[in-house]
Amino acid sequence: MSVNPLNRLADFQLDVLREIGNIGAGHAASALSLLLGKPVNLGVPKVRLIPFEETCDSVGGPEQVVAAVFLRVSGEVSGNLFFLLRVEAARVMLRKLPGMAAGPCESFSGLESSALGEIGNILAGSYLSAFADLTGLNMQPSTPALLLDMAGAILGSSLAQYGEIGERALLIDTRFLRGEEEWEGHFILIPDPDAFDPIFRSLGVPLP
């Protein structure tokens, strides 16, 4: 048994993680604005230790059906990165792409799926390269996977490592939205519990 690394995260460390979410999602949102030809706004990243039961609250609860692009990040920092939208929001967003007329059907067509996967890939790439530039740490994303499923099944399945160390997980959750309520989505970075030391060391942030 060793010490739970999450117990060492005080307000200052959480602020640093919030800034990482801000910079990462800021780059990703600019890339998305370019793709859509329209500005995309960002919310203030939410960074806190969340009880497992509440990890899906920001996206509509564990049963909310979402479209999620998932990438596994490995290297000096490892973790799980999600680009996640409610299915209806994904459909509205797809319709805004040049040459794309999203159908009304329940599932996505092959073209729609590959467009979503590719968007997720581009956005995750910008998020991670901003993160890597900031910290100077080496990280490689896996190829992306597109999942259409309940938010609880998707996010919950990425928390096993947190399950081993306690009852809460750390999510860097940045909401992005188009217009007032046209659609919204989330970038969610869940660093592995052992990723915090290298992140803070790289930025010269003292650990209590």
Place this chain on the structure above:
Amino acid sequence: MIREEVVKVGMADLRTIRGSGILRTTGLGSCVGLSLYDPVSKVAGMAHIMLPSSELAWTPSVSPAKYADTAIPELIRQMTELGALTGRLEAKLAGGAQMFASVSGGDSLRIGPRNTETCRRLLQERHIPISGEDTGGHYGRTIEFHCGTGVLYVRSVQRGVREL
């Protein structure tokens, strides 16, 4: 018709009921939803299990429901208090999917299948038969156990509802 009371079982949580009512847990991915039932006393229990073994724990856990090896004895203990007999229990399992199997390194721990395998082994050790199972695959599930009938309903986004 009287609306039955729904008891929500959270992640890494377990609950028991008796006589009537519904036990429900949502968004199972790699987690396993285990229901135990004594059809004679109509005592039912459900656990939303996250990990196979408490040996994986870095720190002592405050929630026995999180691990298969601590959830199953605790569920049986609470059900016995409500009047269930271990010798009459039957089990149903759902979940244990591999959500990220298509991503390299995304599912290297194989948590879902290990959760299922561990539950099966622990139930077998206690001579509790498994009367229904819907596990594996790459998709999420929501489950509801109806205490009055002993039926477990398994719902998924693409496959609709299955009755166990």
